[in-house]
Amino acid sequence: MNKLLDLQQKADEYLVVNPAALQILLQMQINCLRLQQSLLAAANTCGCAKLGTDKLPLPENADWKQLKALPTGDDLTKLCPNCRLELQERLGALLFYAAALANTLNFDLTEICDREIDKLDLLGYFMMQ
Template sequence: MKNVIKDILLDEFQDEVENSLIRHKSILDTLTKFQESNSRVNRAIAKAVTSCGCIEVNAGKQHMPTDKDVLEDLNKCLSSHLQGKLCDNCRERIEFEIGNNIFYLTALCNLLDINIYDILIREADKITTLGKYNLR
């Protein structure tokens, strides 16, 4: 029942995107808008670091475990390099930009006659099956 609700929600969203995408109907327009929205997500995160300062990037070499239990220890050893927490303003901006990104991703799926829910299910199955051996 839970998956049916998720399927309906994503199908409705995909239909709404189809109905509201008017100006950028061309695959080329949609591709470039999707790329632009990716850049805006990146820019919003960078601004959270450089303008607001609510988060910091403290990057350095990732230290990989050397023993035989490498995969067991990877999550404990590897870092996101992020410090701090997004302020409400930055969180709102980043969520807005990610929303636009999802919109254009969905628009691409529509133009290519791909169901986004099916993609999510396949990816979830792959992650569940491969677990930490997915190595992404």
């Protein structure tokens, strides 16, 4: 079963209130903020996560593989079960609204995902800015 297609069909089936594109975008932003809030709570309230905030030095003449191996300063390997579940639920909500937006735009989420994977394979390593 194609899980992206299944999610897109469920979003179409169950989202009946405010299915307008701008409302869905707003819900995505709200849920993105909730995800950030949950990650910050894991670090600052629970203490099961460590978020690196220091500027990390970038070595000159490093290749992509060396850059990828640099530590981020984060330690998310010790998430407690509660924080882990909450972060998964927040991320799931984002996926739901992405599926709902794809429905509103009459896009196929599986096709979008395939295209993104092809793009990544073509471009290779990239750095977030």
